Amino acid sequence: MEEERNETLIILGCPEVPVQQALALYAADRLNESGTDVLIAGNSAVLVLLKVSDPKKVYAKKMMELDRCIEELASGERTPSTCIVFAHNDAGISYATTIRYLFEGRLIVVVFGREAEELAGQLEISCELIVEKAVHNPGKLRKKIDEVL
Numbered sequence: 281m282e283e284e285r286n287e288t289l290i291i292l293g294c295p296e297v298p299v300q301q302a303l304a305l306y307a308a309d310r311l312n313e314s315g316t317d318v319l320i321a322g323n324s325a326v327l328v329l330l331k332v333s334d335p336k337k338v339y340a341k342k343m344m345e346l347d348r349c350i351e352e353l354a355s356g357e358r359t360p361s362t363c364i365v366f367a368h369n370d371a372g373i374s375y376a377t378t379i380r381y382l383f384e385g386r387l388i389v390v391v392f393g394r395e396a397e398e399l400a401g402q403l404e405i406s407c408e409l410i411v412e413k414a415v416h417n418p419g420k421l422r423k424k425i426d427e428v429l
Contacts (some may be wrong), residue, residue: 286315287360291346291379292322295329297393299418300366304306304423305330307364308339310429318342321349323377346375353382362386368393373402380405388428392421 288311289332291305308318314368320330329386330340365376368389383408392399392414399422400411408428412421 284375287319288316288362289349289358289360290318290320290363291349291363291365291375292320293328293366293368293375295326297368297414299392299421300368300412301326301329301333302418303390303421303425304366305334305339306418307425307429308341310426312339312341314429316362319344319349319358321346331339350378353379355375360385362388364388364390366390366392367399368396369399370402371401373399376403376407377405378408390421390425 281402290304290307292300295301304320308320312320317334320340321344322344327343330343334340349358363379365379367373367376380387386409389403389407390410392412394413396411396413399407403409410424410428412424414421
């Protein structure tokens with residue numbers, strides 16, 4: 281019998297909005313503490329920021345370029361139990377939609393930034409949705425993430 285993989289994939293977009301990095305590391309810490317295997321995927325800019333913020337890989341233990349991660353999801357090589365997508369612009373909404381198309385498991389989409397409500401309205405996929413107009417202060421969004429995790 282094949283063992284079910286307890287892996288959560290955290291997908292990050294452009295690191296333009298400050299709360300994303302802090303919340304990604306926070307979510308990774310919560311998931312690591314619960315015994316979940318965590319992989320963070322993003323573009324090279326966000327991955328470098330995470331490497332600088334967590335040089336000993338305490339929270340972001342595994343990281344991968346987003347394009348490679350999507351290829352692995354599409355081929356079936358990667359089959360996480362949960363995906364968390366952070367979205368603060370149209371590209372983030374597109375990534376969330378792509379992930380939903382490639383992934384049938386639990387999908388949590390965290391929509392944040394100045395236009396959070398408007399962006400969330402663009403989502404036409406089945407997912408658990410967290411929406412908060414957070415840019416610099418992650419407090420309210422952290423509480424909502426706690427509720428979902």
